[in-house]
Amino acid sequence: MLDLRSHVARIVTSANQLAPAAGDLPVPRAADSMAASWRRCMDGYRFDPGAKFRIEAVSDAELKRQCEANDELIHYARPEIDALFGAVSVSGFSISLGNVEGYIITERANYHPDYYSEVERPGTAWAEPSAGTNAIGTCLVERRPVGVLTNDHFFYEFSALSCASAPLFGPDAELIGAINISIRNPELQRETLKVVLGLSSSLADRIGERMFRQAFRRCFILKFAIGAVDHGLIAVDGDFQLVGLNHAARDMLRDRIQLARVRSLWAVFERDHRLADLSRLGGTELTLHLQKGGDAISVSLSGPLEPAATTAGAGPRFTAAPDAAPPAGEARPRPAPAPAALPPRAAPRVLTLDDCAGGDARMAANVRLVRRVLGGSLPILLLGETGVGKDAFARAIHEESPRRAAPFVAFNCASVPDTLIDSELFGYGSGAFTGARREGSTGRLVEADGGTLFLDEIGDMPVSQQTRLLHVLESGEVTPLGAGKPRRVDLQVIAATNQNLEAQVARGQFRQDLYYRLAGAVIDIPALRARTDRRALIEQVLAGLDAGRGLTLSAEALALLMAHDWPGNVRELRHALNRAVHLCEGTVLGPQDIAIRPAFTAAGLAARPVLPAAAAAFGLPGEAGEGGLAVAEAAAEAGSARHAIACAEREAIVATLARCGGNVKAAASALQLSRATLYRKLQRYRIIP
Numbered sequence: 242m243l244d245l246r247s248h249v250a251r252i253v254t255s256a257n258q259l260a261p262a263a264g265d266l267p268v269p270r271a272a273d274s275m276a277a278s279w280r281r282c283m284d285g286y287r288f289d290p291g292a293k294f295r296i297e298a299v300s301d302a303e304l305k306r307q308c309e310a311n312d313e314l315i316h317y318a319r320p321e322i323d324a325l326f327g328a329v330s331v332s333g334f335s336i337s338l339g340n341v342e343g344y345i346i347t348e349r350a351n352y353h354p355d356y357y358s359e360v361e362r363p364g365t366a367w368a369e370p371s372a373g374t375n376a377i378g379t380c381l382v383e384r385r386p387v388g389v390l391t392n393d394h395f396f397y398e399f400s401a402l403s404c405a406s407a408p409l410f411g412p413d414a415e416l417i418g419a420i421n422i423s424i425r426n427p428e429l430q431r432e433t434l435k436v437v438l439g440l441s442s443s444l445a446d447r448i449g450e451r452m453f454r455q456a457f458r459r460c461f462i463l464k465f466a467i468g469a470v471d472h473g474l475i476a477v478d479g480d481f482q483l484v485g486l487n488h489a490a491r492d493m494l495r496d497r498i499q500l501a502r503v504r505s506l507w508a509v510f511e512r513d514h515r516l517a518d519l520s521r522l523g524g525t526e527l528t529l530h531l532q533k534g535g536d537a538i539s540v541s542l543s544g545p546l547e548p549a550a551t552t553a554g555a556g557p558r559f560t561a562a563p564d565a566a567p568p569a570g571e572a573r574p575r576p577a578p579a580p581a582a583l584p585p586r587a588a589p590r591v592l593t594l595d596d597c598a599g600g601d602a603r604m605a606a607n608v609r610l611v612r613r614v615l616g617g618s619l620p621i622l623l624l625g626e627t628g629v630g631k632d633a634f635a636r637a638i639h640e641e642s643p644r645r646a647a648p649f650v651a652f653n654c655a656s657v658p659d660t661l662i663d664s665e666l667f668g669y670g671s672g673a674f675t676g677a678r679r680e681g682s683t684g685r686l687v688e689a690d691g692g693t694l695f696l697d698e699i700g701d702m703p704v705s706q707q708t709r710l711l712h713v714l715e716s717g718e719v720t721p722l723g724a725g726k727p728r729r730v731d732l733q734v735i736a737a738t739n740q741n742l743e744a745q746v747a748r749g750q751f752r753q754d755l756y757y758r759l760a761g762a763v764i765d766i767p768a769l770r771a772r773t774d775r776r777a778l779i780e781q782v783l784a785g786l787d788a789g790r791g792l793t794l795s796a797e798a799l800a801l802l803m804a805h806d807w808p809g810n811v812r813e814l815r816h817a818l819n820r821a822v823h824l825c826e827g828t829v830l831g832p833q834d835i836a837i838r839p840a841f842t843a844a845g846l847a848a849r850p851v852l853p854a855a856a857a858a859f860g861l862p863g864e865a866g867e868g869g870l871a872v873a874e875a876a877a878e879a880g881s882a883r884h885a886i887a888c889a890e891r892e893a894i895v896a897t898l899a900r901c902g903g904n905v906k907a908a909a910s911a912l913q914l915s916r917a918t919l920y921r922k923l924q925r926y927r928i929i930p
């Protein structure tokens with residue numbers, strides 16, 4: 242432990258250099274990772290490391306309110322904390338649970354009288370903007386496990402303490418708190434703290450897993466490990482549609498999920514026939530292969546905790562949606578004792594063209610146009626926002642086409658790296674390049690011979706491949722790479738995009754001649770919000786998801802769904818309903834089952850820029866700039882509705898700060914947020930570094 246002078250000098254030097262200091266001050270290597278936090282303390286929160294510090298604590302009444310607000314979290318965390326505490330009962334040791342605001346809400350402590358201190362009791366405020374560098378607060382800011390050894394604490398008052406905290410993520414992958422282990426021993430070694438950090442992390446993972454399994458208790462759960470991280474959890478329904486991914490799974494699979502914008506498990510893993518009947522496989526360990534030649538991953542599969550159709554006797558719902566606490570007075574959910582299988586489901590039906598048309602006049606006209614060119618060689622171009630059903634429409638075209646006995650081959654131009662598009666699409670001959678398969682590859686164009694080739698996300702095709710594709714469309718011949726001899730192909734090409742191809746042509750990003758070639762029959766699929774048959778479509782999608790439970794929508798739920806503007810279109814609708822079906826206890830879906838908010842219509846809010854005056858006052862970029870990106874990232878994966886909410890929140894914060902002349906305390910009070918929460922949001926939206 243350093244004396245006060247050396248403590249202050251070390252912090253100031255390291256924070257300023259963000260690297261070990263030269264000279265005679267002992268600056269351990271961990272100072273590197275702490276320095277960013279020390280710098281935040283000095284520059285961001287205007288703390289002085291030499292100042293006397295007293296930890297803030299909330300009143301008993303406020304602590305009670307916070308405990309009630311975090312009732313679910315405490316319910317799942319407490320048994321795990323007790324179990325670990327019982328196993329490691331040494332003196333000067335405590336395990337605490339901090340909420341996302343950094344307040345300790347429950348704790349088990351076994352203090353040695355020599356080391357006893359009031360500082361860590363429930364109600365104390367450990368958010369970094371309140372208490373400086375400390376394990377709970379810094380872990381919440383950095384969203385990663387953090388160990389803080391003695392003098393790594395910003396304030397000298399805490400330098401007898403060493404702490405290790407790990408973030409806790411909820412079933413929707415949102416940060417909900419931190420688990421902290423503290424040891425009051427000024428002699429503690431950094432290596433020992435690393436072991437303690439491991440304990441904190443596995444405790445947080447176990448609590449997160451229990452919450453995830455309960456939230457998705459009517460789903461099949463796949464648990465897997467990639468690299469050192471071994472707690473990836475995926476919830477799927479009986480149709481292998483992804484219903485939930487925990488934080489670790491999103492992290493591990495981010496690229497694959499974003500690339501393909503997937504909702505199906507089989508867009509992440511290679512399809513595996515052993516999983517054909519999920520309900521027989523509970524408790525199975527198996528190896529799945531990541532798509533596109535990815536690694537083999539060991540996966541353990543468990544069946545639902547509750548049958549999907551359960552009504553009476555089920556514990557009250559724990560919804561995974563943030564802010565959706567269970568209604569007051571409901572008892573806590575208890576995991577159901579015996580696993581049960583989901584009722585069998587009909588295989589997902591391929592939509593027909595009539596299904597796609599529904600009762601919408603524009604769609605009916607689209608279908609009439611398409612029927613006139615079915616099976617010919619005139620290309621069809623499908624335009625429409627993401628999720629409107631372009632892929633579904635393309636498949637329906639093929640199924641009604643005279644070509645339906647031949648293959649339907651789909652190729653997503655955005656999900657294949659540029660360097661592989663050539664070989665994947667046009668094929669290659671044996672030994673065409675290093676790493677090529679000995680027997681060569683036919684390529685998708687040849688695979689689709691006689692049938693339909695669906696080129697999804699055509700706007701993402703690189704210009705060099707556009708030239709080759711144009712040649713194929715004009716000549717009807719494909720020449721695989723290194724194969725010399727061209728091969729004739731007869732196919733109907735359907736291309737799709739949610740981009741503005743004409744604008745891309747004007748910018749030189751898309752070949753004009755290819756655009757005209759592809760635009761044989763142009764089908765503009767309307768956004769869900771513009772469809773006149775929205776209500777019928779909502780009911781049709783629900784009927785396809787409810788596995789024969791005969792679920793209906795309450796008037797309020799229907800009103801909510803009708804009022805939403807569905808920026809993610811039918812996909813978003815499907816996802817919202819799928820989730821509601823899994824969370825709904827009875828047979829009528831209520832508004833509480835629907836995770837969207839009518840007050841924030843995404844198109845309106847997302848389109849509004851940050852108030853120009855506020856942006857100027859703080860030197861902020863407008864919505865399209867870095868701040869907008871920060872919002873987008875913060876809301877990534879959470880869906881566009883939450884993105885809109887995040888936009889609105891950021892806008893409100895910036896405007897209030899501007900009104901309060903940049904005074905964070907005044908802005909926090911005007912926004913009715915704690916100072917710590919406001920700082921967290923300022924960082925999250927990158928309003929401050």
Ligand SMILES: Nc1ncnc2c1ncn2[C@@H]1O[C@H](COP(=O)(O)OP(=O)(O)OP(=O)(O)O)[C@@H](O)[C@H]1O
Pocket residue numbers: 502592596597598599625626627628629630631632633634697738739781782811812815
């Ligand atoms: N008319 C419909 N009825 C029921 N479900 C539909 C309908 N249209 C689309 N869907 C469903 O909506 C989801 C999204 O559709 P699809 O993947 O075809 O959209 P997309 O326009 O191709 O999206 P993207 O541009 O992101 O690729 C799919 O699960 C699809 O089955």
